[in-house]
Amino acid sequence: MEYIQxxxxxxxxxxxxYIIVLSIFVGIEVIEKVPTILHxxxxxxxxxxxGVVIIGSIIVMGQAASDDILIMILGFxxxxxxxxxxxxxxxxxxxxxxxxxxxx
Amino acid sequence: MSNYALLNICYLIGSLGFIIxxxxxxxxxxxxxxxxxxxxxxxxxxxGTIFLYEFNGENGxxxxxxxxxxxxxxxxxxTVLGTISAKKVQMTAMPQMVSIFNGMGGICAGLIGMIEFxxxxxxxxxxxxxxxxxxxxxxxxxxxxxxxAGSVIAFLKLNGNLGDYSFKGQSYFNMxxxxxxxxxxxxxxxxxxxxxxxxxxxxxxxxxxxxxxxVMPIGGADMPVVISLLNSFxxxxxxFGGFLYHNQVMLTGGILVxxxxxxxxxxxxxxxxxxxxxxxxxxxxxxxxxxxxxxENGGTIKEIGVSDSAINMSYAQKVIIVPGYGLAVAQAQHxxxxxxKQLTEKGVEVKYAIHPVAGRMPGHMxxxxxxxxxSYDKLLExxxxxxxxxxTDVVLILGANDVVNPAAKTNPASPIxxxxxxEVEKAKTVIxxxxxxxxxxxxxxxxxxYSNKTRMLFGDAKKVLQELVNEVKAN
Numbered sequence: 001m002e003y004i005q006x007x008x009x010x011x012x013x014x015x016x017x018y019i020i021v022l023s024i025f026v027g028i029e030v031i032e033k034v035p036t037i038l039h040x041x042x043x044x045x046x047x048x049x050x051g052v053v054i055i056g057s058i059i060v061m062g063q064a065a066s067d068d069i070l071i072m073i074l075g076f077x078x079x080x081x082x083x084x085x086x087x088x089x090x091x092x093x094x095x096x097x098x099x100x101x102x103x104x
Numbered sequence: 105m106s107n108y109a110l111l112n113i114c115y116l117i118g119s120l121g122f123i124i125x126x127x128x129x130x131x132x133x134x135x136x137x138x139x140x141x142x143x144x145x146x147x148x149x150x151x152g153t154i155f156l157y158e159f160n161g162e163n164g165x166x167x168x169x170x171x172x173x174x175x176x177x178x179x180x181x182x183t184v185l186g187t188i189s190a191k192k193v194q195m196t197a198m199p200q201m202v203s204i205f206n207g208m209g210g211i212c213a214g215l216i217g218m219i220e221f222x223x224x225x226x227x228x229x230x231x232x233x234x235x236x237x238x239x240x241x242x243x244x245x246x247x248x249x250x251x252x253a254g255s256v257i258a259f260l261k262l263n264g265n266l267g268d269y270s271f272k273g274q275s276y277f278n279m280x281x282x283x284x285x286x287x288x289x290x291x292x293x294x295x296x297x298x299x300x301x302x303x304x305x306x307x308x309x310x311x312x313x314x315x316x317x318x319v320m321p322i323g324g325a326d327m328p329v330v331i332s333l334l335n336s337f338x339x340x341x342x343x344f345g346g347f348l349y350h351n352q353v354m355l356t357g358g359i360l361v362x363x364x365x366x367x368x369x370x371x372x373x374x375x376x377x378x379x380x381x382x383x384x385x386x387x388x389x390x391x392x393x394x395x396x397x398x399x400e401n402g403g404t405i406k407e408i409g410v411s412d413s414a415i416n417m418s419y420a421q422k423v424i425i426v427p428g429y430g431l432a433v434a435q436a437q438h439x440x441x442x443x444x445k446q447l448t449e450k451g452v453e454v455k456y457a458i459h460p461v462a463g464r465m466p467g468h469m470x471x472x473x474x475x476x477x478x479s480y481d482k483l484l485e486x487x488x489x490x491x492x493x494x495x496t497d498v499v500l501i502l503g504a505n506d507v508v509n510p511a512a513k514t515n516p517a518s519p520i521x522x523x524x525x526x527e528v529e530k531a532k533t534v535i536x537x538x539x540x541x542x543x544x545x546x547x548x549x550x551x552x553x554y555s556n557k558t559r560m561l562f563g564d565a566k567k568v569l570q571e572l573v574n575e576v577k578a579n
Contacts, residue, residue: 003236012350020343023356026123027363034130036375036460036485039368040467044202045129045139046364047335049122051209052146052357053248053342055153056216059349061178062169063159064219071219072171076178078215083182085209086150090143091190092201093129097136099195099474 048089054082114152115353121145196432200262207255213341217245244344251337253315270321336365375460408559414575420497422453430503434565437476457489459507493530
């Protein structure tokens with residue numbers, strides 16, 4: 001209860017809740033009229049975008065004490081996996097869309 | 105200007121890049137640029153974080169992020185691996201590639217959760233972990249881990265390393281497991297210190313097992329829906345990270361994908377005329393589904409040879425090709441285009457009928473045919489194709505099965521009943537290329553194969569098409 005109270009009274013939390021609600025509408029709005037042929041590239045592009053989670057891993061890694069081996073290993077892996085998600089995601093999407101380019 | 109202000113500008117640009125990129129991705133003309141816009145937004149947000157992010161050190165001083173060598177090292181490794189695998193992958197293996205990249209994002213979120221929780225438990229000593237802060241961490245960890253484990257299973261299934269596996273009452277088992285995950289999360293929060301950290305790893309393992317048992321029973325034909333769903337899961341996991349760090353770009357990026365991914369999942373389900381719940385719980389290919397259908401078609405099939413098929417098509421006015429997964433696994437898209445060119449030269453009108461869920465991902469066939477240089481205007485979407493079948497002489501079905509199964513219209517007992525199909529039986533002749541009489545992914549028989557109009561042309565799609573091309577040339 002206390003937590004919910006803080007969500008609704010703390011300005012920073014409240015701002016984030018507004019961002020969440022508005023982002024949901026934007027997310028739905030932007031892809032509402034997508035033609036079937038673009039479902040796969042769109043899914044793949046969205047897949048790359050959630051790779052933004054890598055920023056979390058960078059923050060974690062950048063603050064880790066370098067003598068804390070376990071945390072360093074986990075953080076390093078997180079950076080590698082996050083980058084894979086971002087780079088692989090965008091490159092695969094580009095490859096798919098390259099094939100759709102207008103012929104002559 | 106302070107670093108913090110600059111960083112926030114980076115995040116604003118990043119968020120805008122995601123929104124505009126996603127919007128452009130949804131339109132054919134702008135899609136490729138849209139992808140680039142999103143990628144640039146991402147790059148700005150990432151490098152902004154690395155160079156501008158500041159935090160308070162233990163003595164209250166402002167510090168920049170450290171361990172930059174490790175961060176850059178990880179990014180280089182990820183970039184090289186990601187680029188190579190994304191460039192090398194066959195177009196036919198695209199769905200599993202998307203799935204595994206999604207899993208990478210999931211495990212990234214999971215690892216962040218682990219690290220943050222470890223920090224938290226260390227610092228709070230014996231104080232209670234029953235806080236919103238630790239809940240945010242654990243929920244992100246759980247969702248990310250489920251997405252990771254589920255994506256890996258989806259990858260293995262699509263790659264053919266793993267079959268479907270289900271047992272009676274699995275959906276109840278899964279619900280129990282979900283309850284176990286939640287109970288475990290509660291338990292982790294109720295204890296403290298080193299013990300909580302250990303139990304947090306157990307929680308991670310249980311969440312992974314749940315991800316496995318969630319995807320395991322779902323049939324290959326439904327994998328696109330699952331991947332799309334897991335995609336939105338990872339989006340939500342990323343958003344929890346954003347909530348944790350008060351990081352706007354993670355929040356907007358994550359929620360955008362969460363919302364768009366959920367909508368996309370629903371659109372895909374609609375294309376199959378099924379509900380999401382039905383996909384998740386009522387897994388295709390369960391034993392009861394198969395028995396309900398057999399028996400009514402005691403008919404015999406009629407085979408046809410390659411040369412007869414070639415003659416049939418060469419002298420037709422209009423031929424419609426229906427590509428399916430068989431075409432994809434045989435890598436036959438190029439030779440299929442070759443056949444189309446040969447027939448067109450002979451004055452035959454050739455088109456392709458694309459079912460929205462043909463292949464393993466919506467739009468999968470479009471991507472494949474585009475790779476082989478087939479022009480857009482030859483591709484008919486389902487409704488347009490159904491209008492044209494009546495005036496079509498020959499329909500050539502290449503490894504498609506469930507999407508042309510008339511049981512979807514006529515047999516209410518069929519598990520695919522109600523799914524819109526390509527009504528190929530309206531055409532004069534239907535030639536079906538299949539490797540064998542095996543059933544499609546839904547695991548049900550297809551009356552179409554026993555129809556008087558239908559001729560079966562057995563063999564690997566690529567080999568058969570090559571022979572057809574030779575025959576048509578010779579004619």
